[in-house]
Amino acid sequence: MAASEPLLSVDEALARVLSAAREPLPAEDVSVADAHERTLAEPLRALRTQPPFPASAMDGYAVRATDAQAGASLAVIGEAPAGRAFPGSVGPAQAVRIFTGAPVPEGADAILIQENATAADGLVTVNVAPQPGQFVRPAGLDFREGEAILPAGLRLAPRTVALAAAMGHARVRVRRAPRVGILATGDELVRPGEEARPDQIVASNTYALAGLVRRAGGIPLDLGIAGDTFAALEAAITRAVEAGADVLVTLGGASVGDHDLVQSALARRGMELGFWRIAMRPGKPLIFGRLESMAILGLPGNPVSSIVCGRLFLLPLLRALQGDPHAAEDPSEPAVLGAELRANDSRQDYLRARLERDAEGALRAVAFGRQDSSMLRLLAEADCLIVRPPHAPAARAGDPCRIVRL
Numbered sequence: 001m002a003a004s005e006p007l008l009s010v011d012e013a014l015a016r017v018l019s020a021a022r023e024p025l026p027a028e029d030v031s032v033a034d035a036h037e038r039t040l041a042e043p044l045r046a047l048r049t050q051p052p053f054p055a056s057a058m059d060g061y062a063v064r065a066t067d068a069q070a071g072a073s074l075a076v077i078g079e080a081p082a083g084r085a086f087p088g089s090v091g092p093a094q095a096v097r098i099f100t101g102a103p104v105p106e107g108a109d110a111i112l113i114q115e116n117a118t119a120a121d122g123l124v125t126v127n128v129a130p131q132p133g134q135f136v137r138p139a140g141l142d143f144r145e146g147e148a149i150l151p152a153g154l155r156l157a158p159r160t161v162a163l164a165a166a167m168g169h170a171r172v173r174v175r176r177a178p179r180v181g182i183l184a185t186g187d188e189l190v191r192p193g194e195e196a197r198p199d200q201i202v203a204s205n206t207y208a209l210a211g212l213v214r215r216a217g218g219i220p221l222d223l224g225i226a227g228d229t230f231a232a233l234e235a236a237i238t239r240a241v242e243a244g245a246d247v248l249v250t251l252g253g254a255s256v257g258d259h260d261l262v263q264s265a266l267a268r269r270g271m272e273l274g275f276w277r278i279a280m281r282p283g284k285p286l287i288f289g290r291l292e293s294m295a296i297l298g299l300p301g302n303p304v305s306s307i308v309c310g311r312l313f314l315l316p317l318l319r320a321l322q323g324d325p326h327a328a329e330d331p332s333e334p335a336v337l338g339a340e341l342r343a344n345d346s347r348q349d350y351l352r353a354r355l356e357r358d359a360e361g362a363l364r365a366v367a368f369g370r371q372d373s374s375m376l377r378l379l380a381e382a383d384c385l386i387v388r389p390p391h392a393p394a395a396r397a398g399d400p401c402r403i404v405r406l
């Protein structure tokens with residue numbers, strides 16, 4: 001791309017990245033215990049009805065509502081704890097001691113809660129009459145056998161994993177987890193805890209990207225650090241291919257410096273370039289391409305740039321690869337500015353900002369004065385990114401804006 005050409009917009013760049021995921025990954029069965037953050041490959045039907053029987057919602061007495069008028073005394077003929085149904089039925093002027101979750105016996109149609117009753121000598125006296133049906137959960141209140149409840153493409157969260165288990169599924173069919181090679185590049189980098197020369201720093205981006213990959217249901221493969229030579233980079237690309245990576249994420253070496261060799265190394269290995277450089281700050285030197293079946297995302301080295309681009313491009317790509325129909329959705333939401341902003345230039349800006357509450361309790365986004373893309377500490381302190389479209393005019397406190405929460 002010639003320097004004079006207008007840079008690709010963020011939206012267009014994302015559309016091209018997502019085009020690498022037109023075909024979702026194949027499906028596999030996993031234990032429901034391992035299904036968190038995974039994406040359903042097919043709709044999940046209930047294998048059971050829940051509750052399978054009319055169930056008591058309270059501790060008390062199963063009664064016939066017509067008999068359980070205030071002041072009435074009923075004979076307690078047995079007990080129904082959860083997990084042990086009372087085998088008989090409740091007749092006129094009778095009651096069964098019952099506990100939350102137990103099947104309501106035949107004949108009974110209401111629960112007299114124990115706070116509204118007095119028990120003595122095998123009798124229970126009604127102090128406050130229950131309404132017919134009160135505190136009885138009908139069979140199938142939650143779901144019925146055969147109902148398709150969770151749709152294909154759903155990313156499983158703790159509550160939906162619990163629902164899948166409640167529906168009777170020990171295993172669920174999900175999309176294969178994308179394998180994501182993460183390669184740090186640069187002679188200046190050492191691993192945390194390793195001895196660093198005075199001209200070296202710690203490679204931190206790997207850990208942020210690995211976290212993002214896990215959050216997206218993927219498997220991060222740490223490919224280590226490649227020095228700024230073609231030999232080192234090409235060897236690392238080979239490691240990614242051999243590890244069966246679906247996506248290779250490179251960190252750094254994406255810009256125009258003499259030692260920024262990542263794109264050329266990938267090209268030598270046969271990468272088909274999708275784009276390089278976009279109208280975005282941070283993240284201008286982003287690289288996207290394909291090397292055979294592997295999608296390549298070359299993230300800029302500055303930590304904030306890596307993480308913001310990871311959030312905006314890698315996360316949706318991994319979700320799309322798993323068939324999530326919401327993968328392409330705009331992650332931003334409306335908010336209000338808490339402080340003024342200067343007019344923007346031609347790059348879409350993602351400003352690190354704090355969310356504060358004003359006197360009325362409304363959320364206001366206040367951008368930090370410093371926006372240096374090397375500063376992880378400021379990113380850690382930020383609550384959100386304020387999205388500033390290209391050429392956005394100057395804005396004042398109180399003006400609407402859009403934010404992406406971190």
Ligand SMILES: Nc1nc2c(c(=O)[nH]1)N[C@H]1C(S)=C(S)[C@@H](COP(=O)(O)OP(=O)(O)OC[C@H]3O[C@@H](n4cnc5c(N)ncnc54)[C@H](O)[C@@H]3O)O[C@H]1N2
Binds near residue numbers: 188257
């Ligand atoms: N003449 C120009 N120089 C630069 C431009 C430009 O357009 N013209 N773009 C700037 C922008 S914007 C960015 S962003 C950076 C990104 O460049 P690279 O992707 O080539 O990244 P590096 O040069 O390798 O590293 C930049 C910076 O980040 C540190 N780094 C790299 N990898 C890691 C890592 N894994 N963990 C932590 N820190 C990392 C590296 O030491 C550098 O300090 O280029 C600008 N330059």
Ligand code: MOO
Binds near residue numbers: 280281283300
């Ligand atoms: O895009 Mo660079 O990512 O502005 O620092």
